[in-house]
Amino acid sequence: MLKIRDLHVKFNNRDREAVGGISLEIRDGEIVGLAGQSGSGKTVTAMSIAGLLPRKQCTYSGDILLNGQDLLHAPRSVLRKLHGREVGVVFQDPMNAMDPLMRVGEQVGEVLRVHTSLTAAQRREKALEAMASVELENPEKIYQCYPHELSGGMLQRAMIAAAIVIEPSLLLLDEPTTALDVSIQAQILALLKKLNREKGMSMLLISHNLNVMRKLCSYVAVMNRGLLVETGNTEDVYRNPQNPYTRQLIDAIPTREGRGKWQSN
Numbered sequence: 001m002l003k004i005r006d007l008h009v010k011f012n013n014r015d016r017e018a019v020g021g022i023s024l025e026i027r028d029g030e031i032v033g034l035a036g037q038s039g040s041g042k043t044v045t046a047m048s049i050a051g052l053l054p055r056k057q058c059t060y061s062g063d064i065l066l067n068g069q070d071l072l073h074a075p076r077s078v079l080r081k082l083h084g085r086e087v088g089v090v091f092q093d094p095m096n097a098m099d100p101l102m103r104v105g106e107q108v109g110e111v112l113r114v115h116t117s118l119t120a121a122q123r124r125e126k127a128l129e130a131m132a133s134v135e136l137e138n139p140e141k142i143y144q145c146y147p148h149e150l151s152g153g154m155l156q157r158a159m160i161a162a163a164i165v166i167e168p169s170l171l172l173l174d175e176p177t178t179a180l181d182v183s184i185q186a187q188i189l190a191l192l193k194k195l196n197r198e199k200g201m202s203m204l205l206i207s208h209n210l211n212v213m214r215k216l217c218s219y220v221a222v223m224n225r226g227l228l229v230e231t232g233n234t235e236d237v238y239r240n241p242q243n244p245y246t247r248q249l250i251d252a253i254p255t256r257e258g259r260g261k262w263q264s265n
Helices: 042-050 076-082 104-108 110-115 120-133 139-143 152-164 182-199 210-216 234-239 244-251
Strands: 002-011 019-026 031-035 058-066 087-090 170-174 202-207 219-224 227-233
Touching (some): 019 227, 031 210, 087 152, 104 110, 104 152, 120 139, 202 210, 219 234
Parallel strands (some): 031 202
16 A cells, blocks of 8 residues: 655755655555654655655655555656545644635535535535544534634544545544543544544554554554664554663653653654
8 A cells, every 4th residue: 555665855954864764564454653753754754655745955765655656756746636535634733734714614625626526515515424424513513614613623523524535545644633632632543443444544643652553553663863763563562662762752651640751842
């Protein structure tokens, strides 16, 4: 499904590579976690997959293949056709990711306007179905709302609805629960598990929180300073980390006694 081979990314104004030759694979229906603190390279990796890499500001090499289709070197015109249709993205902060002047339901259905020939009425129906599938109560009412009228948890559900409305092959999740309180985090993780189970959608979860990954991902890859320092079954990595940096990430997980010894930023 997704294959990353020897990916290198170096920004022109930096001495060190942001991503230093990583290889990673996501199989059909698999949820993989990419862990690391800020600056580890995980977000740049996600940007490379999502077609958001500022190509004029960096040098890059390697391969990113989605079902055999090149993503890293493809022309922007090709990427525009693939992204949204084949790759959906859920950002960390839905309030900033959504257009404050556009109704939520219209934003959920926007990808349908771009990638399909459906009528406005058909797009609306599809958007309502997607909003119902992410367990938004009263989708008809929420369709008419503006982003500022919804809570953070409701907005995140709406963002997920927008990402899955066209049923892409791959869902990229960039810290999708970081801005939410613990109870809402649990609901969003349960929702993602349900979508994966029911739709067979592959997912890449970007996070610094291995505890979140433990609840959602079957496989985890840990990045530090642009390199993969540890990979493996999530539970194995969590219980018996082989790299000191992975241990630091685990020690940073909040416990009932308070924060861990080390805090990620």
